Amino acid sequence: MKQLQIAFDTKSLDECIKIGKECEEYLDIIELGTPLVYKYGAEGITKFKEAFPDKKILADFKIMDAGEFETKIALDAGADIVTVLAAADNQTIEDSLKAVKEAGKELLVDLICVHDFEERVSYLEKIGVDYICVHTGSDTQKLGANPLKDLITVKKLVKNTKVSVAGGVKVDTVKSISDENPDVIIVGGGLYNAENPAETAKKMVDIIK
């Protein structure tokens, strides 16, 4: 069963929690996006976990170094899933993985800025991360990029790991993404900036599930 993850990157924490509550029944994972991690820090994660105790909370730390130390900051604050960059050193990713496994939590490794998918996916599967995320960043989205082509490539390479996908997914593009069978579809602005986020989340769930 595919899952829907909302990624909050803008707005105040209170506004995000209000929108999250409106959409809650349609969501599986709630993400404190990287910009809000910068703005609110670990306290933002704790507030999300208090507001949504029954949902998985993802802290999009995009860790690049100090894997164990930074992962533990997110875990101690209440995160269920922590993100590390696939472009980081293997040692960093393995230290993050060790920290989440010791806590009984999960690691998402983000392929943003990685071009040799074959080498990275094979390594990530070998060490046993929980999610491999295909991600078109917001800056390259401005140039017209979207994650569909990379998703198709990565889905052919991944054998055992859950695949997430992010990058400008909207209600009118979610079907083409969903048709490639990712395990988790991550939607940011296309959901929290929608005129009616709850209605949009319902439409998306009707399409993907």
Ligand SMILES: O=C(CO)[C@H](O)[C@H](O)COP(=O)(O)O
């Ligand atoms: O991690 C992110 C940016 O680096 C975003 O949270 C992710 O791309 C989803 O947001 P959107 O759907 O608005 O692109």
